[in-house]
Amino acid sequence: MxxxxxxxxxxxxxxxxxxxxxxxxxxxxxxxxxxxxxxxxxxxxxxxxxxxxxxxxxxxxxxxxxxxxxxxxxxxxxxxxxxxxxxxxxxxxxxxxxxxxxxxxxxxxxxxxxxxxxxxxxxxxxxxxxxxxxxxxxxxxxxxxxxxxxxxxxxYLWDLVDDIDRAVGDDVSYLKKSQDISESFIIGSGKDISMAFPGVVFINGENILISRDARILPGVVLNGSDGPIYIDSEVFVEPHTYLIGPVYVGPKSRLVGGKITGCSIGPVCRIGGEVEESIIQGYSNKYHAGFLGHAYVGEWVNFGAMTTNSDLRNDYKNVRASVHGEIIDTGRLKVGSFIGDFTKTAIGTLLNTGINIGIACNILGNGLVAEKEIPSFTWYSSGRKHEYKIPKALETMEKSMVRRGIKLSQPLKDNLQEIFRNRLNHESNSEQD
Missing domain, CATH: 3.90.550.10 (Spore Coat Polysaccharide Biosynthesis Protein SpsA; Chain A)
Known part of the structure; x- marks a missing residue:
């Protein structure tokens, strides 16, 4: 039975x-x-x-x-x-x-x-x-x-961010035991590694697993000294990319240069610049220079060039974050940003330490976005918040998704419309502490 x-x-x-x-x-x-x-x-x-x-x-x-x-x-x-x-x-x-x-x-x-x-x-x-x-x-x-x-x-989300190093390590160990890795992956210390990826530097290559259909161009450095690196199917890594494990890069993602440390990057992402100790759920773009640290990012998020989040207070006090309108002491020195699906930032946007940004927001930062929390469907510009109308938001979402060959499904549309109708009408607490 x-x-x-x-x-x-x-x-x-x-x-x-x-x-x-x-x-x-x-x-x-x-x-x-x-x-x-x-x-x-x-x-x-x-x-x-x-x-x-x-x-x-x-x-x-x-x-x-x-x-x-x-x-x-x-x-x-x-x-x-x-x-x-x-x-x-x-x-x-x-x-x-x-x-x-x-x-x-x-x-x-x-x-x-x-x-x-x-x-x-x-x-x-x-x-x-x-x-x-x-x-x-x-x-x-x-x-x-x-x-x-x-x-x-x-x-809380920062608990998952804290657990990246352990989780990537445990998952790699599980996957090695549960399947014949050699059939679909190349280990970075194998004898055929230099032929498969000429011009790529492997440090502690025994901790590096690369899908056989991934492409890694010369000038990439992969460092498995502090934890494993797992590069999944059809990933493309461009020159001047430096990966420091533990790092996971999901299927069909593209790394376009920069330094990536201790991250879990989901499928079909475009990632560049400096990314540290962050989780990106999938289908998101951080193509340009800028810093993302100790963050959890949803799907279909787009970061404009030079978007940067703070993850450390100047006074080294614990970061306080707002979750659903409640200010919480995270008990941590480093907490970055939490960004909902379909949110976009403009070029040069600067995000406050521990900021929480909802679903389908447009953030046009003129200087530091000092809010603790920005509700879903908000058009934010120079400290002013306006409602992001649902028809316009859905139109933009459909355009974003079709570029990846995916259709905005009815269940997703229904949930987005409900979030728009029921979004909390509270003001973000922007107190300085």
Whole structure:
């Protein structure tokens, strides 16, 4: 009989705005794999099922073959539930595999996961779909032993940025073990490396994996001394690019020169200049000079030439960031920017430390953009904020996507229109601290 894995997002998805406005939290990616993929790989013999906010079902279904918010599971041998915000924890996964009785796992009252022999009831699945986790916990307590543990969650976007180095390293190790890398990748220390990539400098090449269909031109330096470098299929790297691992470069991305350190770059990106300790979800362009550091960037973002974010305060105090209107002490000296999908910056834009910019914004900075948070669909110019009308925004999005051979789907359009209708009408807190 089949075994089912339920990966769910909980009600803290708001903490990851603006990136989770258009995706569940388990679609975030600190390394090579999305969070849900790491969990699914750890339960490979299970059927993976995803649970998310109802309005995101169409979007999630476009991105994965996994069933989304499914309600009926006949003849199920057992069910494992996992919170999609979990930091990878092999000991927890191993314990769930070995568990021989129903168990409910909590951490400070939050639902970590569970293992239930047989299927969940329709009522329990209903609680999951409605994101009523108090109801689900109370129901599962009736038939499962409760275990309270201490475990790590991702709580904010800067937690994922902090985890790039570990995640890229762990993902490379997993991929090396799970498949025959030699069939599709060249290792930077192999005997044929100089013939495959003449004029390319490899430092600690045993930590460098390059897809056999990638193109790397002479004058590129790849340094695997501090962590692995993983260059995926059809990537093109131009001269005068310096990569310092750990770095992941996703399929069909293009690096056009500059220094890239400790980053996870998704598919179909165009990246240049200096990028440090940042995650770029995919389909985004930072083609020109400028600095991006300790940032999380969504999809379809475009940085104008010389756009630069600050990631360190001059007084070396902790960076304070605004998330959904709430000012939070990040507890970190270095925090850059968080930029939602479809946002664009003009040439020479300077972004404040820890700035949070929503979906579909146009940022025309005349000097430093000192705001803490800019709501979605904002046209920002010289400190003034205007509404970015949805028809004009959608027209620009469609033009951007068709250049990459992708159509603006109806589920994406519906969600964008809802974000426009329901965007918060709060003013960004621009206090200087």
């Amino acid at each position: 089949p075994q089912e894995l339920f990966i769910f997002e909980d009600n803290r998805f708001i903490n990851f705005y603006p990136i989770t406005l258009l995706r569940p939290a388990y679609f975030l990616r600190p390394g090579i794999r999305y969070l849900y993929e790491t969990m699914a790989n750890s339960f490979a013999e299970y059927n993976t099922n995803l649970f998310c906010r109802k309005k995101l079902c169409g979007l999630v279904s476009e991105k994965t073959a996994c069933p989304v918010n499914k309600t009926v599971f006949p003849n199920t041998e057992g069910t494992v539930l996992l919170n999609g915000r979990l930091r990878p924890e092999p000991n927890l996964f191993a314990a769930l595999h070995k568990a021989d009785a129903n168990v409910l796992i909590l951490s400070k009252g939050e639902l970590v996961g569970a293992k239930i022999f047989g299927a969940l009831s329709l009522e329990e699945i209903g609680f999951l779909i409605e994101m009523n986790f108090d109801g689900l916990i109370n129901k599962l307590k009736d038939r499962a032993e409760v275990m309270e543990i201490e475990i790590g969650f991702y709580n």
